Amino acid sequence: MMSLDDLETPIVLVDLDRVEANLQRAQDYADAHKLPLRPHIKTHKLPRFAKRQIELGAVGITCQKLGEAEVMADAGITDIFLPYNIIGASKLARLKALHERIAISVTADSSYVVDGLARTFTDPNHKLRVLVECDTGMGRCGVQTPWAAVELAQQIAAAPGLHFAGLMTYPAAGKVAENEEFLEKAKAALEAQGLAPDVISNGGTPDLWHAHDVGAASEHRPGTYIYLDRFQVAKGVGTLDDCALTVLATVVSRPTENRAIIDAGSKALTSDTLGMDGFGYIVGYPDARIVGLSEEHGTIDLSGSDKKPAIGERLRIIPNHACVVSNLFDNVTLISGDEVVETVPVAARGRVD
Amino acid sequence: MMSLDDLETPIVLVDLDRVEANLQRAQDYADAHKLPLRPHIKTHKLPRFAKRQIELGAVGITCQKLGEAEVMADAGITDIFLPYNIIGASKLARLKALHERIAISVTADSSYVVDGLARTFTDPNHKLRVLVECDTGMGRCGVQTPWAAVELAQQIAAAPGLHFAGLMTYPAAGKVAENEEFLEKAKAALEAQGLAPDVISNGGTPDLWHAHDVGAASEHRPGTYIYLDRFQVAKGVGTLDDCALTVLATVVSRPTENRAIIDAGSKALTSDTLGMDGFGYIVGYPDARIVGLSEEHGTIDLSGSDKKPAIGERLRIIPNHACVVSNLFDNVTLISGDEVVETVPVAARGRVD
Incomplete structure (x- = not known):
């Protein structure tokens, strides 16, 4: 079975177990309230x-x-x-x-x-x-x-x-x-x-x-609610551990002590802030801030983070807004834990009219 | 020959005459300076x-x-x-x-x-x-x-x-x-x-x-430089009349005197502001402001604009940032003046890795 390490980045991961839990939780709520x-x-x-x-x-x-x-x-x-x-x-x-x-x-x-x-x-x-x-x-x-x-x-x-x-x-x-x-x-x-x-x-x-x-x-x-995202977590709808969609990215440069550059920019995360600071949450690096995006680069400020990722390290990012990320990628990769289940085309992507 | 009125919206238009002029102008400059x-x-x-x-x-x-x-x-x-x-x-x-x-x-x-x-x-x-x-x-x-x-x-x-x-x-x-x-x-x-x-x-x-x-x-x-956009115009690289890429959108709602809603949102224009006010320039409506985008709706504030578009009217929008718009659409429509020349796939769209 493929693991996440076998995937090229940036790529969208969708955790099937979290999807199922999020869908079930909402349906249970709806059923309880008819x-x-x-x-x-x-x-x-x-x-x-x-x-x-x-x-x-x-x-x-x-x-x-x-x-x-x-x-x-x-x-x-x-x-x-x-x-x-x-x-x-x-x-x-x-x-x-x-x-x-x-x-x-x-x-x-x-x-x-x-x-x-x-x-x-x-x-x-x-x-x-x-x-x-x-x-x-x-x-x-x-x-x-x-x-x-x-x-x-x-x-x-x-x-x-x-x-x-x-x-x-x-x-x-x-x-x-x-x-x-x-x-x-x-x-x-x-x-x-x-x-x-x-x-x-x-x-x-x-x-x-x-x-x-x-x-x-x-x-x-x-x-x-199916994926949740950083904005919905800020609204209290779920926790970071409920977020089913992440962008997997690679640190491609560490130009200074407190700057890391990843290969996910606005073409992967979008410029949506929804009023929040920064462009996503880096799993495992709660104090790192994604402070800037150009199309193919994300700039991370590590000045507040004791833990600092190395070049080549892979980061999983919970985006501010999951829906717009779905619309950028031709495919998403379905996972269960750290195992790759299947890569599927986003059938209704780019349907603007 | 098809005209712009025959196109469904939102759609990306690329003016071939402006493309050619922009390319030639830059090449002439480069040649002059070797x-x-x-x-x-x-x-x-x-x-x-x-x-x-x-x-x-x-x-x-x-x-x-x-x-x-x-x-x-x-x-x-x-x-x-x-x-x-x-x-x-x-x-x-x-x-x-x-x-x-x-x-x-x-x-x-x-x-x-x-x-x-x-x-x-x-x-x-x-x-x-x-x-x-x-x-x-x-x-x-x-x-x-x-x-x-x-x-x-x-x-x-x-x-x-x-x-x-x-x-x-x-x-x-x-x-x-x-x-x-x-x-x-x-x-x-x-x-x-x-x-x-x-x-x-x-x-x-x-x-x-x-x-x-x-x-x-x-x-x-x-x-x-090939398309220019609202940001490049702000930087003085060219004029609004040089901008070759526009998003054609339709006014789908006029809920109040000073609000118009178009069918182009962040899935068409992106949330990129590049530090500017609003999300694009509406050709012919210099005082109208695109103040908000959700995925499939753009909200226009007409309070400063004497001219107010009607429902069903089509608007051409110069986006803040042309590059990210190219990445959202599977196809762009090439035009010459108001005539449609050809619709072509954006071959390198979505190539994130």
């Missing part, structure tokens, strides 16, 4: 893990782009939520093709988007499920008030080929109460109009263990 | 542009990783400089295989690296060319003093299968004088030891038009 999970596959982009999520009890998956949904449908996934405004003739045609094959639902946050969907989907016997996206504090997409959600729901419900399926939000991390308030108000207002939502879909890993506190929500879409 | 160019292909990762750079007069190309060099060698490029510390049995074997096929040279900045090269390359009749990397102010890899460069050069020259070929630096932007001082001192010290360097290779686009001020340098390795 809150269906609809995991977001953007983190792993791998059909095998999407299937495992469903085996464990997930009601379906979430994809962020049509291209991801197409890959997952090709791999046999039959229930996909695409919480995105699908715009333009070509994308609407692709959505229609998916709708012919699998159960797919989308979101809208404006009349413009609903109009496009209504023109494309006209069959009252095979309606497209459309949820209204709500901005409950994130400041990204979404209608701004519960009343605007009702108005858009009415427009959806009035279109012969569309079914108003409910509400969706991606909440701001930490704003559990604001999120709950918005959704409760919208739900009540919808019910008053005879438009009770089938589903109220909430999301995110940072507040995963508080998902049941958003009482209005009827499903949750965590993504990063 | 300074050979050895362009870095990390920016474009496309064999066709590497070949064009050579047709215009470049003496060879630069790659940052073995995988990039392998792609370029497969495409017919015969002279490649790989300014990287190649470490480990597997990578040394790949380097050896390249050395059998093409003229390849590498760098070293420590005895550890030289030892590995010396063990692998032992044929005095087919020596590997090795340059000493010098840290002239960048704070990344490289020997720290001119005297350390001499010491390492002696070690290289003493190895039967290695040829000491000279010095290499990637200088800190703006530190032209410090760079020149280091290289002049090292050159003089080497000559005093009978180790006159064949080549002193300097790099970078930010100081491209000052490359001839580094009198010790005998070649220059610009990379980003």
Whole structure:
């Protein structure tokens, strides 16, 4: 069997035992609170893990782009939520093709988007499920008030080929109460109009263990929970020992006493800081700081670290943000402990549209 | 002929006329100063542009990783400089295989690296060319003093299968004088030891038009000059109208008066700020600011912009850093004016090792 020493660096390692534990822990939590999970596959982009999520009890998956949904449908996934405004003739045609094959639902946050969907989907016997996206504090997409959600729901419900399926939000991390308030108000207002939502879909890993506190929500879409990362650990979702994705890198230079250069730069770790100091956590070197990245070099400041790695030494790095790392590598290497199980292509990598 | 309106977004556009003008301008400058160019292909990762750079007069190309060099060698490029510390049995074997096929040279900045090269390359009749990397102010890899460069050069020259070929630096932007001082001192010290360097290779686009001020340098390795980007424009290397690479995106949401959301996030533009405010420049909207990116959404603040784009409108964005954008997309679309010429795979994308 291959060991980690046989691998060329930089490379992405995914620890299968940790993946399984993270998936099981979240599903147990969801089951305990009777809150269906609809995991977001953007983190792993791998059909095998999407299937495992469903085996464990997930009601379906979430994809962020049509291209991801197409890959997952090709791999046999039959229930996909695409919480995105699908715009333009070509994308609407692709959505229609998916709708012919699998159960797919989308979101809208404006009349413009609903109009496009209504023109494309006209069959009252095979309606497209459309949820209204709500901005409950994130400041990204979404209608701004519960009343605007009702108005858009009415427009959806009035279109012969569309079914108003409910509400969706991606909440701001930490704003559990604001999120709950918005959704409760919208739900009540919808019910008053005879438009009770089938589903109220909430999301995110940072507040995963508080998902049941958003009482209005009827499903949750965590993504990063499968791998976790330095940011999620900082948010308290798990520990460093739960992180399943690491980048294996080699120290290629030790120009000074307190500087080490590794062969993993922004092409391996990305420049995402998510507001944190540095570009990742080096396993076994808690006081070493990754202070700079160029494309193919990472610069480590060892001034605070008594332990100093030598040239040629291999380091495992927990990235700040696992999802964006998955998107950089054509392949990831699945491991169990220190043994290599298999290297697999990241099937939905780079699906930007 | 296809027009930009026929393309799905987000997508990377590369303007061939601007590419040609940027390449020609740099080659003219280099010719005027009798300074050979050895362009870095990390920016474009496309064999066709590497070949064009050579047709215009470049003496060879630069790659940052073995995988990039392998792609370029497969495409017919015969002279490649790989300014990287190649470490480990597997990578040394790949380097050896390249050395059998093409003229390849590498760098070293420590005895550890030289030892590995010396063990692998032992044929005095087919020596590997090795340059000493010098840290002239960048704070990344490289020997720290001119005297350390001499010491390492002696070690290289003493190895039967290695040829000491000279010095290499990637200088800190703006530190032209410090760079020149280091290289002049090292050159003089080497000559005093009978180790006159064949080549002193300097790099970078930010100081491209000052490359001839580094009198010790005998070649220059610009990379980003082919496309330019928002950072290089800020450095004064060119204007916004010279930027050849743009990301075409669609406005998918206008949740508030002053917020627009586009379908290009960090998976299209990357989180690289390079110390600048925001994540790119929107052509035609000089006062709009891209203030946030999540993976598939870009958030634009329009509060300072009288002109406000509508949902469905397409925007062209000059990214902060063109090289990292090239690495995200499997394909780029070559254009001339507003006409689509061809969509081509980014052959050396994702070659991380």
